[in-house]
Amino acid sequence: MIKLSKQKSKTTAEARKEKVEKVLNDLGHKVYNDLDSSRFPSVTFASRSVSNIVYDKKLQQFILGSSTVKRTAGNIKHIRPFTQLLWLAYFSKKLVEEKKTSTLRDVYYSAQAFDVEFQDQAESDELITDLEVLLGGAREEFNVYPEERSAIFGNLTIEYTVPGYEGKKLDLSAHPDGMMIGPAMTTAEFADTDAEMVLAIEKGGLFTRFIEEKVHTKYKAILINCAGQPPRATRYLLRRLHSELKLPIGILCDADPWGAHIAMVIKSGSANAAHLRDLTTPSGVWLGVWASDIQKYKLPSDPLTEIDIKRVYELKADPRYKEKLWHDELDTFLKYKRKSEQEAFSRYGLSYIVDTYLPEKLELLK
Amino acid sequence: MLIDIGENKPIILRRDTEEANGKTGTRVDVMLEGDFTRSAQKINEYFKQTALVGSYANLTFVDPIGRISTYERATEALPPPPKETLPHPHGVDVEAFKRMVKLNEEKTLKRFMTTHFHRIGDRTAVKFLEFAGIRPDIAPEKLTNEQAVTIVDALQRFTEFLPPDSSCLSPVGEVILGTGIMKELEPEFSTVVVRPPSSYSGFPFLVEVGLVYGGKVLEPGRKLFRFANRIPLLYDESSDVSFKVLNEEIDWRRYHVPDEAPVGVITHICSTKVPYKTVGKEYIADRPEIEAEIRNAVREALRRLSLYLSKKGSMEAVQRKMNIYGKYLPLIAKFSQDLAGEKRPPKYKQLIADEQEAADVEEKAAQELTVEVGGKTGVNDQIEQAKIEDYS
Structure with a gap:
């Protein structure tokens, strides 16, 4: 049983808030001073164009290269997005100050009250990403969250830091459906746990099966339902579970190129978030289900579709898939052209995956 | 009143006198018989278009059911009245020549030439008759049929006649046309191009073009208003030389005027003899000289619009x-x-x-x-x- 220092954690949350307030304030001053001296304000930040996204071997994730874009209020094509960007900063400041959160959709609607309305949510999402690049932080730091939520379950007690719940504790094994990973969960401090590992699972079906089969006590595992490609909040939480609690992270997905990539994104991020750090867990381990497991465990399988095969080739071109395990598994996909879902293990009985498959795979975490 | 077409003279049937009550000017009342229900639209159009080129006159139209349309005079300016003129030698055919000879009272052919043709003096008359190979002292009424044909043929081929002067023409002019356009079409932009006089086959002519853009009346798309000697031409637009110029010879894109732009083009051809294609006098033939003048005028106007x-x-x-x-x-x-x-x-x-x-x-x-x-x-x-x- 690890007892965690409450004092230290609280300072982390405070420091984060202070940092965000400072970058927002700096931006405000820069624009304010420009206007005050009759200059058109402008901002310069790293370009997010495909050609400027490069893989950094040391960080083991995609990062933005050296080319930049400049957005100036003097250019009438830029002035609207510039104003919207500044509004987003202004809106974020309000959120952070008042310790409120907002979803991406909320942001889109809130803009309408300020005469800076976005054409659609895609446009506002795009500008939120610009703000992240400009200010060097994830939108979650500015209290803006996406809609989709994944879930967590296990022997872990958290302590909330959100307004109205400060100091309140919650045992994450209290509810058998798992607990939603939202802003309150992401910012909560870890109070205590006896877990020895974290298992990130692609789909809700297997997540529930694991809870029913008591994987959390049998293997002392914290279970996370990624619900497909995990949202950033979930990736951020995974990273914290690893770095703050020193727990190994194992990832279980379907045996298809899409599942493989979920594991990869948890490990080393996505190109879309190349401007962000702290969302990756490079030491995460892809436990399965591998392409080779389909043969090894004689799993029921379906043929790969054309889109699946195209995806395999795309992944083969990704530098991160050069590593032997990943490279070989992609080749196995191409060799047999078959895929299987996690649920395929059910042909050997409902507990087979927990009693037989999982122990073999967990060897990889040691 | 009737008209003697041969002599182009009025035949007065009855003469009345009316008090002017201090009014000046000329008033003409015309009553016509016809099938109104079938042609009402064209008649109204005729008045509208007449008002376009005739902004110096008050027009009142009382239709058979008593509805009154009025087009108010909007300018004090008047078009120059045409001066009577002799025929130009290039424009005379054998038939006309013989008619002229028949009515002639001059003693010699040379005299006949100088008094019956436009811009022919003694020197030109002598030179021409030499060219035609006919003696200048011959009496015109003695000319044989063959000689008459020889002379008319030579009239066409002889190159030293002076071109016809334009004093016999009565163009609308920039002011009157411009006023009519502003009054009837209320455009956002308008311009009038008056070309210098020119001639075809010995007939003097002059082209005037008005170009109108936007405003309250014009609808999207190009509209053509054609006039010959200030008379609106309402039928068979697509057979007319102006239509050909506008639709086949002008590259509208070059002037950045899209096809759907609200544009009106007014073409006025003023001549002693308008080359109508048919007796219906509804559309004008594409004589190269006239075509070129219309083209130049439209291009100039389009440059201004552009x-x-x-x-x-x-x-x-x-x-x-x-x-x-x-x-x-x-x-x-x-x-x-x-x-x-x-x-x-x-x-x-x-x-x-x-x-x-x-x-x-x-x-x-x-x-x-x-x-x-x-x-x-x-x-x-x-x-x-x-x-x-x-x-x-």
Whole structure:
């Protein structure tokens, strides 16, 4: 049983808030001073164009290269997005100050009250990403969250830091459906746990099966339902579970190129978030289900579709898939052209995956 | 009253006198018989178009069910009345020549030539008769049929006649046409091009073109108004020379006038003999001389329209830009003030003022540039012509 220092954690949350307030304030001053001296304000930040996204071997994730874009209020094509960007900063400041959160959709609607309305949510999402690049932080730091939520379950007690719940504790094994990973969960401090590992699972079906089969006590595992490609909040939480609690992270997905990539994104991020750090867990381990497991465990399988095969080739071109395990598994996909879902293990009985498959795979975490 | 078509003289049936009551001018009342229900639309159109070229007259139309349409006089100017003129030698055929000889009272052919033709003096008469191979002292009534044919043939071929002068023409003129356009079409832009007089086959003619853009009356698309000697031509538009020029010879894209732009083109052909294609006198033949004059006039008018549109475009762009600054800079000021935590708003208004000043300078430059562009169109003409030659 690890007892965690409450004092230290609280300072982390405070420091984060202070940092965000400072970058927002700096931006405000820069624009304010420009206007005050009759200059058109402008901002310069790293370009997010495909050609400027490069893989950094040391960080083991995609990062933005050296080319930049400049957005100036003097250019009438830029002035609207510039104003919207500044509004987003202004809106974020309000959120952070008042310790409120907002979803991406909320942001889109809130803009309408300020005469800076976005054409659609895609446009506002795009500008939120610009703000992240400009200010060097994830939108979650500015209290803006996406809609989709994944879930967590296990022997872990958290302590909330959100307004109205400060100091309140919650045992994450209290509810058998798992607990939603939202802003309150992401910012909560870890109070205590006896877990020895974290298992990130692609789909809700297997997540529930694991809870029913008591994987959390049998293997002392914290279970996370990624619900497909995990949202950033979930990736951020995974990273914290690893770095703050020193727990190994194992990832279980379907045996298809899409599942493989979920594991990869948890490990080393996505190109879309190349401007962000702290969302990756490079030491995460892809436990399965591998392409080779389909043969090894004689799993029921379906043929790969054309889109699946195209995806395999795309992944083969990704530098991160050069590593032997990943490279070989992609080749196995191409060799047999078959895929299987996690649920395929059910042909050997409902507990087979927990009693037989999982122990073999967990060897990889040691 | 009736008209003697042969003599072009009135036959007066009854004469009455009426008090003028201090009014001056000429008033003409005409009553016509016809099938009104079938042609009402064309008749109304006829009046509207007549008002377009006749802004110097009051027009009142009382239709059979008593509805009154009036078109008010809008200018004091009057078109120059045409002067009576002798026929030009190029325009005379054997039939006409014989008729002239029959009515002649001169003793010699030379005298006959100088008194019966337009711009022929003694010297030209002698030179011509020598060219035709007919003795100048011969009595005109003694001419044989063959000699008459020889002379008419020579009249066509002889190149030293002076061109016809235009004093016999009565163009509408820039002022009257311009006034009619403003009154009837209320356009956003209009221009009138009056070409110098020219001639075809010995008949003097003159082309006037009005070009109209936008405004209250015109609908999207091109509309053509055709006139011959100030008479509206309402039928068979697509057989007319003006239609051919507008639709086959003018490259509208070059003047940046899209097909759906609300554009009206008024063509007026004024001549001692309008070359109608048929006896119905509804459309004008494509005589090369007339076609060329219409083309030149329309091109000139389009250059002016193009210039106007580009000037308007650049002014609108500046206005749009200032509107955008006016909308967003206050917001930027507000958000930055809040983010920076400052007490007073930043002085952004100076920035807008500076920008307005710069825009004014820019606009001036843009105007100068459009003049230049207008001038360059001629160069493009040549380039395009050169290209066409290359292909041939």
